[in-house]
Amino acid sequence: MKKVNSAANAPSVGKRDLILDTALKLFVENGYIDTKIIDIANAAGIGKGTIYEYFSSKEALFTELLQHHVVSRYACMKEEITHNNTSCREQLRRYIHFDMKMAQQFSNGKNFIDQLYQEFPLDQYPDLRASLNRLLHYRLSTLIFIITEGVSRKEFAPVDPTAAAFTIMGAIGAYISYRCGLFSEYNHSEKDRTGEESYSDNENTLLEMLLHGLAGEY
Amino acid sequence: MKKVNSAANAPSVGKRDLILDTALKLFVENGYIDTKIIDIANAAGIGKGTIYEYFSSKEALFTELLQHHVVSRYACMKEEITHNNTSCREQLRRYIHFDMKMAQQFSNGKNFIDQLYQEFPLDQYPDLRASLNRLLHYRLSTLIFIITEGVSRKEFAPVDPTAAAFTIMGAIGAYISYRCGLFSEYNHSEKDRTGEESYSDNENTLLEMLLHGLAGEY
Amino acid sequence: MKKVNSAANAPSVGKRDLILDTALKLFVENGYIDTKIIDIANAAGIGKGTIYEYFSSKEALFTELLQHHVVSRYACMKEEITHNNTSCREQLRRYIHFDMKMAQQFSNGKNFIDQLYQEFPLDQYPDLRASLNRLLHYRLSTLIFIITEGVSRKEFAPVDPTAAAFTIMGAIGAYISYRCGLFSEYNHSEKDRTGEESYSDNENTLLEMLLHGLAGEY
Amino acid sequence: MKKVNSAANAPSVGKRDLILDTALKLFVENGYIDTKIIDIANAAGIGKGTIYEYFSSKEALFTELLQHHVVSRYACMKEEITHNNTSCREQLRRYIHFDMKMAQQFSNGKNFIDQLYQEFPLDQYPDLRASLNRLLHYRLSTLIFIITEGVSRKEFAPVDPTAAAFTIMGAIGAYISYRCGLFSEYNHSEKDRTGEESYSDNENTLLEMLLHGLAGEY
DNA sequence: TATGAATGAGAGTTCATTCAT
DNA sequence: TATGAATGAACTCTCATTCAT
Numbered sequence: 017m018k019k020v021n022s023a024a025n026a027p028s029v030g031k032r033d034l035i036l037d038t039a040l041k042l043f044v045e046n047g048y049i050d051t052k053i054i055d056i057a058n059a060a061g062i063g064k065g066t067i068y069e070y071f072s073s074k075e076a077l078f079t080e081l082l083q084h085h086v087v088s089r090y091a092c093m094k095e096e097i098t099h100n101n102t103s104c105r106e107q108l109r110r111y112i113h114f115d116m117k118m119a120q121q122f123s124n125g126k127n128f129i130d131q132l133y134q135e136f137p138l139d140q141y142p143d144l145r146a147s148l149n150r151l152l153h154y155r156l157s158t159l160i161f162i163i164t165e166g167v168s169r170k171e172f173a174p175v176d177p178t179a180a181a182f183t184i185m186g187a188i189g190a191y192i193s194y195r196c197g198l199f200s201e202y203n204h205s206e207k208d209r210t211g212e213e214s215y216s217d218n219e220n221t222l223l224e225m226l227l228h229g230l231a232g233e234y
Numbered sequence: 235m236k237k238v239n240s241a242a243n244a245p246s247v248g249k250r251d252l253i254l255d256t257a258l259k260l261f262v263e264n265g266y267i268d269t270k271i272i273d274i275a276n277a278a279g280i281g282k283g284t285i286y287e288y289f290s291s292k293e294a295l296f297t298e299l300l301q302h303h304v305v306s307r308y309a310c311m312k313e314e315i316t317h318n319n320t321s322c323r324e325q326l327r328r329y330i331h332f333d334m335k336m337a338q339q340f341s342n343g344k345n346f347i348d349q350l351y352q353e354f355p356l357d358q359y360p361d362l363r364a365s366l367n368r369l370l371h372y373r374l375s376t377l378i379f380i381i382t383e384g385v386s387r388k389e390f391a392p393v394d395p396t397a398a399a400f401t402i403m404g405a406i407g408a409y410i411s412y413r414c415g416l417f418s419e420y421n422h423s424e425k426d427r428t429g430e431e432s433y434s435d436n437e438n439t440l441l442e443m444l445l446h447g448l449a450g451e452y
Numbered sequence: 453m454k455k456v457n458s459a460a461n462a463p464s465v466g467k468r469d470l471i472l473d474t475a476l477k478l479f480v481e482n483g484y485i486d487t488k489i490i491d492i493a494n495a496a497g498i499g500k501g502t503i504y505e506y507f508s509s510k511e512a513l514f515t516e517l518l519q520h521h522v523v524s525r526y527a528c529m530k531e532e533i534t535h536n537n538t539s540c541r542e543q544l545r546r547y548i549h550f551d552m553k554m555a556q557q558f559s560n561g562k563n564f565i566d567q568l569y570q571e572f573p574l575d576q577y578p579d580l581r582a583s584l585n586r587l588l589h590y591r592l593s594t595l596i597f598i599i600t601e602g603v604s605r606k607e608f609a610p611v612d613p614t615a616a617a618f619t620i621m622g623a624i625g626a627y628i629s630y631r632c633g634l635f636s637e638y639n640h641s642e643k644d645r646t647g648e649e650s651y652s653d654n655e656n657t658l659l660e661m662l663l664h665g666l667a668g669e670y
Numbered sequence: 671m672k673k674v675n676s677a678a679n680a681p682s683v684g685k686r687d688l689i690l691d692t693a694l695k696l697f698v699e700n701g702y703i704d705t706k707i708i709d710i711a712n713a714a715g716i717g718k719g720t721i722y723e724y725f726s727s728k729e730a731l732f733t734e735l736l737q738h739h740v741v742s743r744y745a746c747m748k749e750e751i752t753h754n755n756t757s758c759r760e761q762l763r764r765y766i767h768f769d770m771k772m773a774q775q776f777s778n779g780k781n782f783i784d785q786l787y788q789e790f791p792l793d794q795y796p797d798l799r800a801s802l803n804r805l806l807h808y809r810l811s812t813l814i815f816i817i818t819e820g821v822s823r824k825e826f827a828p829v830d831p832t833a834a835a836f837t838i839m840g841a842i843g844a845y846i847s848y849r850c851g852l853f854s855e856y857n858h859s860e861k862d863r864t865g866e867e868s869y870s871d872n873e874n875t876l877l878e879m880l881l882h883g884l885a886g887e888y
Numbered sequence: 889t890a891t892g893a894a895t896g897a898g899a900g901t902t903c904a905t906t907c908a909t
Numbered sequence: 910t911a912t913g914a915a916t917g918a919a920c921t922c923t924c925a926t927t928c929a930t
Contacts, residue, residue: 031914049267050358053900063916065902074900105449131352135265163448172448176439182412183405183443190404194397221394225401229447230381230390231323249890271925281891283927292925467911483788485703489904499912501906510904541885570785576704599884608884612875618848619841619879626840630833657830661837665883666817666826667759685893707921717895722922891930899923906916 044123090154104166125196130189262341300365308372322384343414348407480559526590540602561632566625698777744808758820779850784843
């Protein structure tokens with residue numbers, strides 16, 4: 017007796033994605049708290065109730081956004097970028113590339129991911145916090161893996177891998193904020209902002225800084 | 235300088251500070267949104283309406299908090315830590331020390347300052363944003379000054395000072411989050427957490443990483 | 453009489469009944485307010501919109517349910533149980549039997565009918581109230597008829613027939629609630645709960661109480 | 671430092687009672703579900719938010735109403751009306767009087783209390799259900815106590831006390847509904863509706879019916 | 889000056905109903 | 910005929926702000 021959804025009546029995949037896309041855009045722009053359900057509905061050109069056809073709550077919408085569009089991508093990052101026959105320097109470059117690509121794809125270059133950790137009180141939003149913790153775990157454990165390996169191969173100095181991983185994660189995030197030109201006063205010049213070459217230049221600039229530090233090549 | 239609220243009818247300079255101190259504590263603990271005016275009043279042992287005798291709104295209270303307790307301190311930081319007859323390496327060490335001291339004093343070691351930039355949508359809270367922009371300016375311009383000088387003195391490699399300043403600012407913030415043990419999984423060992431020696435060790439560890447990078451000493 | 457829904461294009465008399473039956477079950481279980489249209493549709497294995505093909509609104513569905521499944525049965529009750537050549541005591545026994553049978557058939561033994569009078573504000577749901585008033589009329593007028601006849605035949609004491617009818621109606625309802633074991637603390641023993649003998653015993657127990665009262669046989 | 675509430679700022683007892691009184695009136699008239707918070711606020715001439723200054727939720731308001739104004743009264747009923755040196759017949763009369771007085775005081779003569787048991791799904795509203803269960807317990811246990819005693823004293827016939835208690839509770843409730851003239855068609859005559867004599871007559875009429883039944887005096 | 893009772897705009901969420909397919 | 914995606918009015922509840930005392 018159970019009917020298979022015909023295309024006509026199936027919950028529109030496009031609509032679901034429309035909501036996710038619209039919500040992402042607004043969440044990135046205004047943050048979680050300041051993005052109201054009605055804002056998302058209006059921006060998507062749909063009714064408020066429609067959102068609740070696809071997501072059980074505002075938190076569930078955000079959590080899915082985070083999990084499916086961000087965390088799951090990071091979940092397989094480690095395998096993508098770490099190989100035995102790759103230098104740790106190259107692995108680190110790939111990590112930087114990954115973070116920057118994610119920022120580009122999901123928040124138009126903004127450092128959205130680092131913001132996530134801040135916005136939610138630790139004791140509320142349990143599902144959301146779980147996703148955020150997973151996300152942090154994927155990022156840190158990958159960096160720690162690379163650094164530990166680099167130290168043991170003597171590619172890197174004998175730093176504390178965890179401390180270095182945090183430091184590098186913060187440095188990358190801030191560099192992304194810088195590239196995004198978040199603060200107009202400190203905008204880099206226009207010529208740097210476009211072109212694939214510049215894009216790859218960014219990664220190399222940052223990589224050099226992380227590898228050799230301020231005093232490194234001196 | 236702190237006044238004791240001596241009598242019921244005394245002009246309550248101390249009460250103003252009481253509100254500011256209490257608010258800071260709660261804002262740090264719970265964030266701006268999750269700190270309610272009634273919470274501040276209760277924690278300060280005063281009435282809710284009293285807060286509005288001293289501050290016109292929640293945003294005004296927070297803005298003043300930020301300005302007087304945080305931004306104004308950063309405003310004179312540059313003079314404190316940059317001198318011609320000091321090496322740029324030492325100046326950078328002092329900058330790190332300043333950030334860490336602020337984190338210690340104002341947020342019990344938490345990386346509160348970096349959170350500030352995230353929590354408020356760009357287009358709302360104009361006064362608050364102005365303060366935040368000032369704060370960012372003081373931090374970045376100091377770093378840029380140090381780095382530019384270091385490059386010209388050939389203490390540092392010829393990096394882009396602005397990019398490097400962002401990167402370093404992010405690295406310091408993340409290192410503070412790490413030291414705070416925000417994420418239990420990545421807590422450093424207990425022995426590192428106490429003692430003045432360890433405190434100064436932290437600064438040096440971070441300084442070395444920023445100066446020589448991962449591959450630096452190899 | 454029940455039609456099997458033979459083919460996809462058959463006029464769905466059965467579907468109408470399916471909706472009514474399913475709705476009855478859920479309304480009895482959960483009450484009017486807590487039974488959602490989607491619950492009925494899901495339980496019936498049909499689409500939500502289909503219900504509106506057969507009933508103009510939730511209230512209309514419930515009203516028809518009440519009218520066709522409950523009120524219409526009570527409409528012909530009087531003729532079934534009152535005959536000149538029957539003792540009023542026997543007529544009362546038959547009335548009790550009828551109420552209990554209805555409770556059994558329509559609400560699995562629960563005192564659903566008395567609940568109906570409570571759940572709806574007097575001024576709303578005009579159609580529904582009209583049905584409820586009819587239902588009350590059938591029950592009361594039958595009881596009043598029996599009692600009036602009993603009094604005039606001197607089978608019964610010279611009570612006020614209307615007052616007695618209300619009282620008896622309430623007593624029967626409460627007895628049904630008791631038999632249903634609605635309140636576990638006051639559940640009767642297990643042995644009483646099954647068997648046809650016990651079922652008829654119930655009626656007689658109640659009948660005796662109504663006829664002779666607490667002090668009657670003393 | 672803790673201040674004692676001066677009379678001027680103390681939460682107004684009158685306002686709390688105003689809310690309770692207004693809410694009771696509307697709950698009685700329209701039931702729990704159909705009484706909206708805004709209705710209570712409007713009827714009381716206060717703002718919506720004010721209600722939440724005194725009660726944490728709609729359910730809490732209703733539960734307190736029930737507990738403090740109804741259940742607690744029933745809690746001490748048993749002691750008031752059952753004494754060893756009182757006949758069980760008199761005790762039953764007092765019970766009837768109590769139920770009727772409660773109906774008069776709390777719902778303008780309407781059978782509000784019996785409605786309560788119906789309106790709430792068993793699994794929701796846990797606090798409310800707890801109060802309702804207590805209320806039911808007080809009523810039934812008192813009746814069961816009276817009947818058991820009456821049977822052992824041979825004042826009453828050897829009925830099942832629990833079954834009889836349910837039956838009598840239902841009968842009283844229905845009689846109250848009748849007296850209230852809930853259903854206009856069955857309104858008793860006007861002359862019966864007023865005067866203390868008639869009021870006490872009611873109790874005696876009902877008492878006689880419960881004691882001797884329909885056939886009792888015949 | 890200090891208070892907290894009172895407020896109401898605005899939030900997330902529900903669900904009976906509509907209607908294009 | 911049958912559907913379920915889409916809707917928005919209406920609900921409960923929150924909390925920054927006001928103001929009479």
